[in-house]
Amino acid sequence: MPKLGLTMTEGLIVEWMVKPGDVVQSGQTLFVVETDKISNEIEAPSAGTILRLLIEEGGTAAVGAPVAMWTGPAQGQSGPVQPESVDTSALIPVTTVVEAIPPSAKSQRPLCTPFARRLAQQAGIDLATINGSGARGRIRACDIQATVERSAAPALQPVGKGRTPQRERDLRSLIAARVSRSKAEVPHFYLSAGVRSDALAALRGELNTDPRSPRKLSITAFLGLAVGKALLLHPEANVVWRDDRAQPLEDGIAVGIAVEAPGGVMAPVVPIGSGLYDFAASLDAAIDRARRGRMGATDNGAAAIGISNVGMFNVHSLTPIIDPDQSFMLGVGAPRTVFRADENNLPVAAQEMTLNLACDHRAIDGAAAARFLATIVEMIERPVRLLLPVV
The missing domain is CATH 3.30.559.10 (Chloramphenicol acetyltransferase-like domain)
Incomplete structure (x- = not known):
């Protein structure tokens, strides 16, 4: 997990652009990480093959913690990360909110990143009407934004009363932690x-x-x-x-x-x-x-x-x-x-x-x-x- 700001301590992975087994090139986008300030695409520093994803979409990792294993060089190392060398003490457990969806409905539920699902809820967009541009038709945040722009919809509204967030550690939680720390420390x-x-x-x-x-x-x-x-x-x-x-x-x-x-x-x-x-x-x-x-x-x-x-x-x-x-x-x-x-x-x-x-x-x-x-x-x-x- 890269450090994207002076006070960043953890990041939220909102979307993986690769999967285990994918061969990637230098500069290719690997995943999208979200902090309380930015959403940033993280690129591969060199060529390699993705072996394993350690943090799922919607999961959070501390700065410097490994989020995936691959055959390319890791930060500060000349060779690939070995499984026995991965220190998992900095990993933060994924604590997502699981929706109560009947088994019959789960199979028909559109593939969607947590971030895109939250944007769709805020914009009042039915995910079933969107064709995702991600792997296996997964709906991404950019698909929601494009739908909003095409329909000339009004600005996205904040989550209203009675609406449940898709995950506990979302952007709102990160903002809350940041401003709370500011008022406490500054x-x-x-x-x-x-x-x-x-x-x-x-x-x-x-x-x-x-x-x-x-x-x-x-x-x-x-x-x-x-x-x-x-x-x-x-x-x-x-x-x-x-x-x-x-x-x-x-x-x-x-x-x-x-x-x-x-x-x-x-x-x-x-x-x-x-x-x-x-x-x-x-x-x-x-x-x-x-x-x-x-x-x-x-x-x-x-x-x-x-x-x-x-x-x-x-x-x-x-x-x-x-x-x-x-x-x-x-x-x-x-x-x-x-x-x-x-x-x-x-x-x-x-x-x-x-x-x-x-x-x-x-x-x-x-x-x-x-x-x-x-x-x-x-x-x-x-x-x-x-x-x-x-x-």
Whole structure:
């Protein structure tokens, strides 16, 4: 089981793309592993033959634990894994929920991966109507997504009252464990600020109506770039707490973006890039991968901060939980009309958003975090700075 994130401890195998006896080539997809953040296809590092699957679909294994045996080299070894050399102490027992299906019905039950079955339940799709693209006609998650897109169905709905998950250790359980650990281990403190968004809305409207604009820009694109440029001006904030110290992130500036996706919230990490449209293109692509359940290792990079924007739900304020891999989480609320005094001390209507910044007190102190948030506010209130180089 590969380690796909700094704090990943276990992964859920949602789909095997091979079976015992299959001869595989270097780069061929072996299985799909799901964490609380991503669903990632794991490829064969070299050619070999699959001998045995140690973890079934729907099973969980700790990072570093063997999930299969083959004739190719194992990690850190020059030859194939021998059965007597496999340490099974790191394996986590499969604890799936077995549905009460009559024996006569089991033989007619469509072959389906646990992940795809859960997506189908959430979308209200009858599995009997789908032709699976997997081995022996097995229905995969991509088949469910394709069906949803073809039928122009609305966004997948969360599991409702009375609906039973197909397995106990699904994505929801992993997310629960992650946020619980964050609240238990990370000493949160919070900063809040109101930010005028009139100028940002005006700039966005002008750019989006200009026929020379290469793409439509979302509010989140502006927010992400504002946060990224603030990190450039405050390198003391571009850190994460690791090994009992604040470690600077030296591989550039990136921002995590919370995305509502089937099965739970995903948070792809998006590099800032060289400008607004460059960042917006990377952001749109990452959001699309997250919603299709196709996030990969490139979406799980290092970032000091994540953004959770709930403004589209007309929610005015969000107090977020920090991702354990990061040091900040910025909650963004919906713009609302307020009255503020102008230069003549007369009331004027203005658009204002509420920003709530959750901070890891181990990585940063209050004064430094306040300066960082103040710069984010300034970037949003003077959005022309987002189009200029950082000086």
